Amino acid sequence: MRKLSYNLWFGKFEEKVELAEKLKESFKSARNNSPLPFNISDLGMEIFGKDYYKILRKIAIEVAEEKMEKELRSDEKYVIALVKALEELEEIINVLKEKKSDLELVKGTEIQDDFAESISNLERLKEKVEKEIEVVMERIAPNLTEVAGAKIGAKLIEKFGSLEKLAKAPASKIQIIGAERSLYKALARLKKGKEAKMPKHGIIFLHGFVRNLPKNKRGKMARFLAGKISIASKVDFFRGELEEGLHDLVKKRFEELRRK
Amino acid sequence: MRNVKFFGNIPATKSRYGSHYGEKIFEVGRERYREWVPWRSKLSAMIVKGYEVEFSGNEKILYLGAASGTTLSHLADIVDEGMIYAVEYSAKPFKKLLELARNRENIIPILADASKPQEYSGVVEKVDLIYQDLSQRNQVEILEINSKFFLKRRGRMLMMVKAKSIDSTVEPREVFSLVLKEVSEAFEILATGDLEPYHRDHIFVSGVRK
Structure with missing residues (x-):
């Protein structure tokens, strides 16, 4: 039988605790697929004593700070890129529509259907981009x-x-x-x-x-x-x-x- | 209720700390109280409406959906000898929450998705109470999976439910009865009620894990 192993914020547990060198790293990867069969604070107090919560808080704050800054920056950049893409898309759709009707005026051929198909594809894409902008904006502002x-x-x-x-x-x-x-x-x-x-x-x-x-x-x-x-x-x-x-x-x- | 005092109709929590979100501070002799406006906090609304939530002060709590920490700050005043694990997914309000967590020794902030307790399973200990204030469609499911991971046997839960965020197409009453049915599978329901007029189309549900 495979030995059970658990990822804890201060290290790994496999029969006994193996302390992590960098607590911030182990905190970030303290992931387990099922509940721990023991209480992590009991185990932690055996190791850190009454400083357990002090250390846990310090690491939790550091990790959260880092993650938050990263997320905020990337979300804003993302929404800016999306808006630029949306503006270009609108422009392209307009141009294509114009060309399509130009063609229609000169000669009715099958190529107009291809234009229509491309336009409707782009419009679907545009809708997707708009939806995504809504989701991200809701989150950041x-x-x-x-x-x-x-x-x-x-x-x-x-x-x-x-x-x-x-x-x-x-x-x-x-x-x-x-x-x-x-x-x-x-x-x-x-x-x-x-x-x-x-x-x-x-x-x-x-x-x-x-x-x-x-x-x-x-x-x-x-x-x-x-x-x-x-x-x-x-x-x-x-x-x-x-x-x-x-x-x-x-x-x-x-x-x-x-x-x- | 522990560390809670009414000033007229408005409750306030006994606190060693200053104002977190612009709330008033009352001084009574040497003690200091932070005003807890029911319009700003669903837990306060519940208390104003006469429901009691018992605390001994040393509870371990998992708080799902802590937002910028308005209610959390008062809960931290109440369980001044306990510990609160505060989970919030959205980076924006987290800024304010972190300010609070830096000052309060009994708050552990976690920036994570509450629907994936696996991610913080190696951080959060077994808790006495899960407090949930999430506007998510599957909030009952989220409560259940977190209970499985962290709630002690016969541990308590207190959840705030906003009808609109679960299903905005049907009557709130229908949404609530569905939620209660779902919750009662894993919990024995102790109390439930609306939060009018402070929070429209909201109810709270408190229960004990079966």
């Missing part, structure tokens, strides 16, 4: 996701470079980011002493609450939404817990503006 939606939230993180930068940005910048070109154009006109229209919204124009209002109210909504997005991303970055009610505020404001 639940409040931002609730207020702005996963896609817009992810685009904002991508534009600013990280959730930290977004959390520390002024709301006015959040309001117009993505509309830099019209902003600079307006600024250039102002410099020359001419009249100019300042952009009211950039990326956040994509938000249904902004887009679905009449033109003269979009600015108000965009400003309000940007303010709430700023708060949401701050809560996400500094606290990390879902703050209920933020989204309701945004919705209420939208209803107000729509009725007026």
Whole structure:
């Protein structure tokens, strides 16, 4: 019969304990497929005495810190890469659709079906990417996701470079980011002493609450939404817990503006 | 209840520590109490609604779904001579949880998926109580497998159930009765009740392992 062996955070157990050299490493691999038939703290106290919990806590904190930092960084990078991929995909799909209808105008052949098939494949891929963005955003920025939606939230993180930068940005910048070109154009006109229209919204124009209002109210909504997005991303970055009610505020404001 | 005192309608836990999430601190003579708002914590809501949870203070607890440690901080005040293994999967709230764990000698933080107790089976000891506050569809299953790994015979469990996270397409009442049926396979149910108006469509279930 094979001897039973157990992986413990401080070493291996096989009839007797073999202490690990690096506790952090053994902590990370303290995996077992079935429950331990003994109480690990009893065994540990025999070895470490009353310092058992002190040592365990220290190692647990170190391991968790390391893992957390790694996960946070990789999740943000992942969502940024996904958003970039999504934007390209949207572009490609549009181009293909355009070419397909160009072809149709000239001559109806079978090749259009191939185009249609490719387009629908790409659209399925696009949906997958969008779903994945939602899942990751829910994890790294639940409040931002609730207020702005996963896609817009992810685009904002991508534009600013990280959730930290977004959390520390002024709301006015959040309001117009993505509309830099019209902003600079307006600024250039102002410099020359001419009249100019300042952009009211950039990326956040994509938000249904902004887009679905009449033109003269979009600015108000965009400003309000940007303010709430700023708060949401701050809560996400500094606290990390879902703050209920933020989204309701945004919705209420939208209803107000729509009725007026 | 151990280390819990009411200030008007709001409970507070006796604590040697400062504020963790912005809660108020009450001073009574030399003692210090941390306000425990029922809107922020389901366990507090349960206590406000008149349910008692007995603690002797030296319990070993496995806490599944500790989030950023709001409820955990009060539980750590209550079992001041015990030990709490706090499992949370999401890296985001873990930041705040780690702050707490660094200050409190009776919290061991574990960043892991609660549905895979295998991963931390060589860390967590046998416990007297499993406290579970997860918004996951298979939370009963997760409770059961963790009990198998860590809960002592006749050990207790206390779980918070959010109807929406189990099934948002049917009435909460139906979800709850299904959950109770599932739970009663491995546990003798001691008490259950809703948490209105503090947490809508939530119930708690407490039980003892069969």
